[in-house]
Amino acid sequence: MLWPPAICALALVVLPVVGLLVRSDLTRFPSLITxxxxxxALKLSLLTAGLSTVACVLLGVPLAVxxxxxxxxxxxxxxxxxxxxxxxxPVVGGLALLYLLGRKGFLxxxxxxxxxxxxxxxxxxxxxxxxxxxxxxxxxxxxxxLRGAGDRYERVASTLGAKPWTVFRRVTLPxxxxxLGSGIVLSFARALGEFGATITFAGSLExxxxxxPLEVYTQAEVDVDSAVALALLLILVAVAVIALARxxxxxxxxx
Amino acid sequence: xxxxxxxxxxxxxxxxxxxSDQPVTATVESRTLTVFAAASLTESFGTLGKRFEEQNSGVxxxxxxxxxxxxxxxxxxxxxxxxxxxxxxxxxxKAAKGEVLDGQPSVFATNRLAxxxxxxxxxxxxxxxxxxxxxxxxxxxxxxxxxxxAAKKVQQSSGVTLKxxxxxxxxxxxxxxxxxxxxxxxxxxxxxATSAAGKVDKVDFPEAAGAINxxxxxxxxxxxxxxxxxxxRSFVLSEEGKKELAKVGFGxx
Numbered sequence: 001m002l003w004p005p006a007i008c009a010l011a012l013v014v015l016p017v018v019g020l021l022v023r024s025d026l027t028r029f030p031s032l033i034t035x036x037x038x039x040x041a042l043k044l045s046l047l048t049a050g051l052s053t054v055a056c057v058l059l060g061v062p063l064a065v066x067x068x069x070x071x072x073x074x075x076x077x078x079x080x081x082x083x084x085x086x087x088x089x090p091v092v093g094g095l096a097l098l099y100l101l102g103r104k105g106f107l108x109x110x111x112x113x114x115x116x117x118x119x120x121x122x123x124x125x126x127x128x129x130x131x132x133x134x135x136x137x138x139x140x141x142x143x144x145x146l147r148g149a150g151d152r153y154e155r156v157a158s159t160l161g162a163k164p165w166t167v168f169r170r171v172t173l174p175x176x177x178x179x180l181g182s183g184i185v186l187s188f189a190r191a192l193g194e195f196g197a198t199i200t201f202a203g204s205l206e207x208x209x210x211x212x213p214l215e216v217y218t219q220a221e222v223d224v225d226s227a228v229a230l231a232l233l234l235i236l237v238a239v240a241v242i243a244l245a246r247x248x249x250x251x252x253x254x255x
Numbered sequence: 256x257x258x259x260x261x262x263x264x265x266x267x268x269x270x271x272x273x274x275s276d277q278p279v280t281a282t283v284e285s286r287t288l289t290v291f292a293a294a295s296l297t298e299s300f301g302t303l304g305k306r307f308e309e310q311n312s313g314v315x316x317x318x319x320x321x322x323x324x325x326x327x328x329x330x331x332x333x334x335x336x337x338x339x340x341x342x343x344x345x346x347x348x349k350a351a352k353g354e355v356l357d358g359q360p361s362v363f364a365t366n367r368l369a370x371x372x373x374x375x376x377x378x379x380x381x382x383x384x385x386x387x388x389x390x391x392x393x394x395x396x397x398x399x400x401x402x403x404x405a406a407k408k409v410q411q412s413s414g415v416t417l418k419x420x421x422x423x424x425x426x427x428x429x430x431x432x433x434x435x436x437x438x439x440x441x442x443x444x445x446x447x448a449t450s451a452a453g454k455v456d457k458v459d460f461p462e463a464a465g466a467i468n469x470x471x472x473x474x475x476x477x478x479x480x481x482x483x484x485x486x487x488r489s490f491v492l493s494e495e496g497k498k499e500l501a502k503v504g505f506g507x508x
Contacts, residue, residue: 104436
């Protein structure tokens with residue numbers, strides 16, 4: 001009974017990619033993806049997605065633990081707020097970031113006053129935009145795992161005399177590893193595909209802010225074949241990341 | 256579904272319109288004319304559309320304003336439209352090559368670049384050369400889109416080389432960055448700067464004459480409303496149309 005809808009679901013995901021493959025000119029594929037602008041975009045995408053994944057881990061792990069373990073009132077509201085970037089249209093996210101960190105935004109004014117630099121149009125802006133949209137994926141996977149596991153191990157550890165930091169390091173963190181692995185993969189993949197917030201907040205300039213998705217969009221204006229080739233490259237990278245990291249992440253071998 | 260319903264309705268209407276060859280006198284039939292037009296025509300064509308509706312009772316003009324290349328892509332993928340107005344010759348040529356046009360396109364307007372700056376021109380920008388100064392954040396269109404190729408041409412012919420902070424996908428995005436204050440200046444079409452008067456200031460520069468954009472219009476092949484399409488095309492090319500286009504800064508070919 002579950003087979004027909006399951007097949008439909010799978011087809012919905014796979015067939016569009018097949019459509020791209022059919023449309024693409026595979027003989028030109030190598031030359032199209034090795035152009036300077038494509039390689040620059042790929043490099044920038046890998047760099048920024050990597051950096052924003054690190055940012056997601058550094059900021060998202062503590063947030064997930066707080067959300068899952070805190071008994072404070074209002075935490076439920078916070079949990080909903082964390083999901084906001086998932087439902088906001090990316091362009092709206094980009095505008096929101098612009099109003100905060102743009103030259104006229106209240107935090108942006110502060111940054112400019114302190115450093116003399118502005119945030120938009122920089123690679124840092126790309127990383128911020130990607131972190132903004134990718135972090136919920138990490139927090140949600142971790143928080144779910146933490147709540148699923150419960151806190152009995154942590155309580156036992158602390159009754160046995162472990163200090164809070166030791167409990168976090170020796171008990172909470174190992175419990176989290178499988179979920180952390182899949183959360184990392186998800187946020188990296190999301191950061192890699194980020195488009196709307198980046199183009200709105202960071203702009204688009206080769207080597208500085210033009211990531212692979214933005215390059216696809218720009219190329220589509222003049223040469224659809226080249227845009228399709230780049231789109232395939234993006235898919236290849238995403239699939240490679242998921243295929244390489246996901247199984248290990250699920251088994252929790254990443255340690 | 257929401258998109259499908261009007262399309263089906265339009266088809267049904269088109270079918271009934273084709274069925275009766277003799278002129279209808281008693282009842283006014285309602286017909287929908289679909290116009291694919293470059294985003295920079297939003298304001299002027301909006302007005303022309305209303306005027307056309309007033310002059311032809313029962314006609315509704317529906318616009319799809321987008322980047323010219325996106326519109327060409329849709330047309331070649333089989334999107335139903337009656338009229339196509341492009342912001343440059345290159346995209347009209349692409350449409351012609353894709354065999355989606357009926358007859359030859361005609362140029363109905365020209366456009367040139369202008370500098371958009373923040374209100375009151377806080378950085379005191381007087382011309383193109385000022386944009387090359389250090390410490391200014393300048394935004395242009397990507398060379399892949401019409402306004403960007405014009406920006407490139409202007410730079411080549413004037414010898415002024417800009418170091419843009421970003422190459423945006425369309426002229427409206429450039430305007431938005433100037434309006435938000437994140438960019439000090441942007442190269443946009445004179446028409447967009449005119450339409451955004453009050454939000455940005457416009458600085459004209461003589462070098463813009465080196466990159467004049469032609470706007471061609473054509474009837475789409477197999478247009479559901481081919482007659483109306485030809486009428487609308489003539490209307491845009493008429494004196495009345497030219498006057499309306501001139502209001503937002505378009506030049507005459």
